[in-house]
Amino acid sequence: MELRELIANAGDEHELWAKTINPQFVRVLRTIGFDRKWVRGEGAHIYDADGNSYLDLLGGFGMYNVGRNNRNVRAALIEALELDTPGMLAMGVTALPGLLANELLQRTPPRIERCLFTNSGTEANEAAIKLGRAATKRTRVISADHGFHGLTLGSLSANGNGEFTRRFQPLLPDFDQVPFGDLDALEQELRREDVAVFIVEPIQGKGINLPPSGYLPGVQELCRRYGTLFCVDEVMTGFGRTGTMFAFEHWGLEPDLVTVAKSLSGGYVPVGALLMARAVHEAVFDSMPHALSHGSTFAPNELAMVAGLAMLHELDEHDLVVRSARLGEKLLELTRPLADEFDVVKDVRGKGLMWAIEFEGDSRMYRMLDRAQRGLFAQLVVVPLFTEHRILTQVAGHDMAVVRILPPFVLTDDDLADFAGALRDTVKQARRMPSSLTKFALSAAGIR
Numbered sequence: 066m067e068l069r070e071l072i073a074n075a076g077d078e079h080e081l082w083a084k085t086i087n088p089q090f091v092r093v094l095r096t097i098g099f100d101r102k103w104v105r106g107e108g109a110h111i112y113d114a115d116g117n118s119y120l121d122l123l124g125g126f127g128m129y130n131v132g133r134n135n136r137n138v139r140a141a142l143i144e145a146l147e148l149d150t151p152g153m154l155a156m157g158v159t160a161l162p163g164l165l166a167n168e169l170l171q172r173t174p175p176r177i178e179r180c181l182f183t184n185s186g187t188e189a190n191e192a193a194i195k196l197g198r199a200a201t202k203r204t205r206v207i208s209a210d211h212g213f214h215g216l217t218l219g220s221l222s223a224n225g226n227g228e229f230t231r232r233f234q235p236l237l238p239d240f241d242q243v244p245f246g247d248l249d250a251l252e253q254e255l256r257r258e259d260v261a262v263f264i265v266e267p268i269q270g271k272g273i274n275l276p277p278s279g280y281l282p283g284v285q286e287l288c289r290r291y292g293t294l295f296c297v298d299e300v301m302t303g304f305g306r307t308g309t310m311f312a313f314e315h316w317g318l319e320p321d322l323v324t325v326a327k328s329l330s331g332g333y334v335p336v337g338a339l340l341m342a343r344a345v346h347e348a349v350f351d352s353m354p355h356a357l358s359h360g361s362t363f364a365p366n367e368l369a370m371v372a373g374l375a376m377l378h379e380l381d382e383h384d385l386v387v388r389s390a391r392l393g394e395k396l397l398e399l400t401r402p403l404a405d406e407f408d409v410v411k412d413v414r415g416k417g418l419m420w421a422i423e424f425e426g427d428s429r430m431y432r433m434l435d436r437a438q439r440g441l442f443a444q445l446v447v448v449p450l451f452t453e454h455r456i457l458t459q460v461a462g463h464d465m466a467v468v469r470i471l472p473p474f475v476l477t478d479d480d481l482a483d484f485a486g487a488l489r490d491t492v493k494q495a496r497r498m499p500s501s502l503t504k505f506a507l508s509a510a511g512i513r
Contacts, residue, residue, distance in 0.1 A: 078102065079091050079094070079095070079100055097444065097447075097448050097451075098448060098451065098452050099451060101113040101114075101119075102114040106121070106133035106134050107132070107133055107134055108132040108133060108134075108473060108475045108476075109121055109122075109124075109132060109133070109472060109473045109475050109476035109477075109480060110133075111133065111457070117455060118455065119451070119455040119456065119457055120455065120456045120457065120476070120480055120483065120484065121133065121457050121472065121473065122456060122457055122458050122470035122471070122472040122476075122484060123457045123458060123459050123470065123471060123472070124470075124471045124472050124473050125332055126301075126327070126471060127270075127301045127306060127327050127328060127419075127471035128327050128328050128331075128332040129328065129331070129332045129473045130304055130305055130306065130328035130331070130376070130380070130385065130389075130473060130474050131328070131331045131376055131379040131380065131385060131473065131474065131475065132331075132473040132474070132475040133332065133473065135331050135332075135375075135376075135379060137375055137378070137379055137382075138330075138331040138333055138372055138375040138376055138379065139333070140375075141371050141372065141374070141375035142333060142334075142368055142371055142372060142375070144371075145367060145368060145371040146368075150367045152366070152367055153362075153363070153366055153367070159367065161365075161367050161370035161371060161374070162182060162365040162370050164370070164374060165180075165182075165365070165370045165373045165374050165377075166180035166182075166338075168373075168374060168377050169325070169338060169340060169373075169377075170340065172310050172311070172377075173311070173323060173340055174318075174319040176319045176320075176321070176342050177319075177320075177323060177340045177341060177342060178341075178342065178343040178346075179340070179341050179342070179343055179345075179346035180338055180339070180340050180341075181196075181338065181339045181341070181346075181359065182336065182337070182338050182361075182364040182365035182369075182370075183326070183336075183337040183338060183339065183361055183364050184335045184336065184337060184361055184363055184364050184369075185215070185326050185335055185336075185337045186214075186215055186298075186300030186301075186324060186325075186326035186327060186337050187214070187215025187216060187217045187220040188215075188217070188326075188337055188361065188364070189300065189324035189325065189326055189337040189338060189339045190214045190215050190219070190220045190223065190264065190296075190298060190300070190324050191215070191217055191219045191220055192324075192339040192359055193262060193264065193296045193322045193324055193339050193341075194206055194219050194220075194223065194261075194262060194264070195219070195359060196322075196339070196341070196345060196346075196349045196359060197261045197262035197294045197296065197321075197322060197345065198261045198262070199348065199349045199358070200261075200294065200344075200345045200348035200349050201261040201262075201292065201293075201294060201348075203259050203260060203261035203293075204239045204259070204261060205239045205240075205241065205254075205257075205259050205260045205261060206222070206223055206239060206240050206241075206260070206261060206262050206263075206264065207240075207241055207242070207243060207251065207254050207255070207260050207262070207263045207264075207293075208223040208224075208225055208240070208241075208242050208243075208263070208264050208265065209225055209242060209243060209244070209245035209246075209265050209266075209269070210225040210242045210243070210244055210245055211225045211226060211245060211269055211271055211272065211274065211462075212224065212225040212226075212242075212245065212264075212265060212266050212269055212271075212298070213225070213226060213229075213266070213269070213270055213271050214264060214266075214298055214300075215300075216229060218233075218236065218237060219237060221233060221236060222236040222237040222240040223240055223264055225242045225245075226271060226462065226463065228463040228464070241254060245265070245269060245274060245276070246276055246277045246280050248280065248283045248284065248287065251263065251284060251287055252287050252291075255287050255288065255290075255291040255293050256291060258291050258292060260291070260293045261293065261294060262293065262294045262296050262322070263284065263288055263293050263294070263295060263296065264296040264297075264298055264322075265281075265284065265296070265297065265298065266297075266298045266300075266301070266302065267281060267297055267298075267299070267302055267307075267312040267313050267315070267316070267318075268302055268307060268312055268416060268419060270301040270302075270419075270469075271461055271462035271465070272421065272423075272461050272462055272465055272467050272469075273414060273415060273419055273420065273421030273461060273467065273469050275414060275416065281313070281316045281318055282316055282317070282318065285318055285319070285320070288321075294321040294322055294345065295318075295320045295321050295322070296320060296321065296322035296323070296324065297311075297312075297313045297318065297320040297322070297323050297324075298324050299311050299312060299313070299323055299324060299325050300324055300325060300326045300327055300337070301327060301419070301471070302419065303323075303325045303327070303328070303329075304325070304327075304328045304329065304376070304377075304380065304386075305380055305385055305386035305389045305417070305474060306328070306389065306417055306418060306419050306471070307389070307393075307416040307417035307418075307419050308386065308387075308389050308390030308393050308416060308417030308418075309386065309390070309417070310380075310386055311323065312416070315416070321341065321342045321345055322339065322340070322341050322342070322345065323339070323340040323341070324337070324338075324339055324340075325337060325338050325340065326338070328376065329372075329373050329376060330369055330372035330373055330376060331372055331375065331376040331379070333368075333372045334366070334368050334369040334372045335363075335369065336364070336365075336366075336369035336370075336372065336373055337364075385474040385475070386474075388474050389417045389418045389474045390417055392417075392418055392474070392476070392478070392481060393415060393416060393417040393418050393419075393420065395478060395481055396415065396418070396420055396481050396484075396485075397413065397414075397415055397420070399481060399482065399484075399485035400413050400420075400422065400485050400488065401413045403422065403488070403489060403492060406489075407492050407493070407496060408426065408496075409424050409425065409426040409428075409431065409442065409492065409495075409496050410422060410423075410424060410492065411423045411424060411425035411466075418470075418471065418472050418474060419469075419471060420469065420470050421461055421467050421468065421469040421470075422446075422467070422468050422488070423465075423466060423467045424440075424442045424443055424446075424466040424467070424468075425466060426442065435466075438464070439464040439465075439466070440460065440463075440464050440465045440466040440467070441466075442466050442495060443460045443461075443465065443466045443467060443468050444460055445495040446458075446468050446488070446491050446492060446495050447459060447460055447468055449491045449494060449495070450487055450488065450491050453487075453491075454483075454487035454490075454491070456483075456484055456487055458470050470484075
C-alpha cells in the first residue's frame with residue numbers, strides 16, 4: 066500500500082468525511098470557515114494545501130504539549146516498530162508498560178503507587194468510578210457542575226454539562242453534581258457517608274474555571290473525613306499544561322485517584338491511565354481470581370508505552386514544564402490589559418498554558434447576539450483570528466462567551482506577541498460589529 070498516493074487520491078476530504086463519518090460536523094466547519102485542506106503539522110503550526118502557516122493555539126484540545134509531530138517521539142516509535150517486540154500478550158507481561166508506569170508513579174506523591182493503563186481519558190475516568198465503587202463498597206459518585214470527564218456512559222453520568230447529557234437520559238443512577246467551588250454543598254453530600262468517589266478537574270477545561278482559594282485542599286480534607294475517594298481528573302491539565310507536572314501540585318494535594326490521557330503519547334497513539342493509591346488497587350485486585358477485574362484489549366499496547374516514555378523524556382530534556390509556566394506568565398502579562406481596555410472583556414485568566422478570555426456586554430448589539438445564542442460574541446473573535454490572522458483558537462464551551470487556548474509548549478515569545486496583537490485587533494473589530502459580521506453571527510446561530 067502506497068499511503069502517500071492513497072491520501073493524494075482521496076478526493077475532497079470534507080465530502081468523504083460527510084459521507085462516511087459525520088456530515089453535521091462538516092457543516093459546522095464550513096459555516097465558520099474552518100474547512101481548510103490540511104497537509105502538515107509541525108511544532109506549534111499547521112499548514113494548509115496553499116502553503117499557509119497557522120499558529121495552533123488549540124493543540125488538538127491539549128494533546129500536543131510537546132508539539133505536533135515531535136521528531137523524538139516519532140523516532141522512538143519507529144525504533145519500536147523495528148524491534149519486533151512481542152506486543153500484547155494475553156497471558157504474560159513485557160517490560161515497556163512497567164517502565165512507563167514507573168516513570169508516571171515517580172512523578173506523583175508517595176500515596177500513588179499503582180498504575181492501570183487505558184486508551185483514553187474517558188476510559189481512565191470510567192476505571193476510577195468502577196474501581197472506586199468496588200474499593201469503598203459504596204455506590205454514589207459526586208462531581209462538579211460544568212465539569213467534563215468524558216462521553217462514555219459512566220463518565221457522561223459524571224458530566225456537569227447539560228448539552229452533553231440531556232439527550233442521553235436516563236444516565237446511570239447514584240450520580241449527583243454540586244457547584245464547583247462550594248465546600249458546604251459538597252459536605253452536605255459527603256456527610257451521608259455513602260459517596261464512593263468525588264471526581265473533579267482541578268481547573269475546569271470547558272471554561273478554564275480556576276478553583277476559589279482553599280477549595281481543593283478543603284475538598285481533600287472533606288473526602289478524608291467522610292471516607293470518600295478523592296479523584297483528580299488531570300486528563301487536560303496533566304503533564305505540564307498548568308506550569309507544574311500535574312495541576313494538583315499547585316495546592317499540595319495528595320489525591321487517591323488521578324486520571325491522565327491526552328498528551329501522554331505526544332498526540333501519536335491513544336493512551337490514558339488511572340494512577341491510584343495502593344489501598345484502592347489492592348481492595349479491588351485482592352486475589353488471584355480477581356487479577357483480571359479490569360482491563361482493555363489495547364491497553365497497554367507497546368506503541369502507546371513507547372510514545373509515553375518518549376513524551377516524558379521530551380518534557381524533562383527540554384524543561385518544557387518550566388517553559389509552560391514562563392510562557393503562561395508572559396501570556397497573562399500581554400493579555401490582561403485587554404480587560405481594562407475593552408468594556409466587553411470581563412476577565413482574562415489562566416494557569417500555565419491553559420488560558421481563557423471571557424466576554425460580557427450590555428450594549429444593544431451584544432444583547433442581540435446573546436438573545437440569538439448565548440456566548441455568540443466569542444465566535445466573532447474565534448473566526449477572524451482564524452481567517453484573518455491564521456491563529457487557531459476555540460470557544461470554550463456551549464453557551465459560553467469564553468475563548469480558550471491550549472497551545473503546544475514549543476511556541477515562542479514571538480508567537481505569544483503575535484497572538485496578543487491579533488486578539489486585541491479582533492476584539493476591537495468584533496466590538497464595532499460591522500454588518501458582515503452580524504450576518505455571519507446570525508447564520509452561525511442557525512436563525513438565518
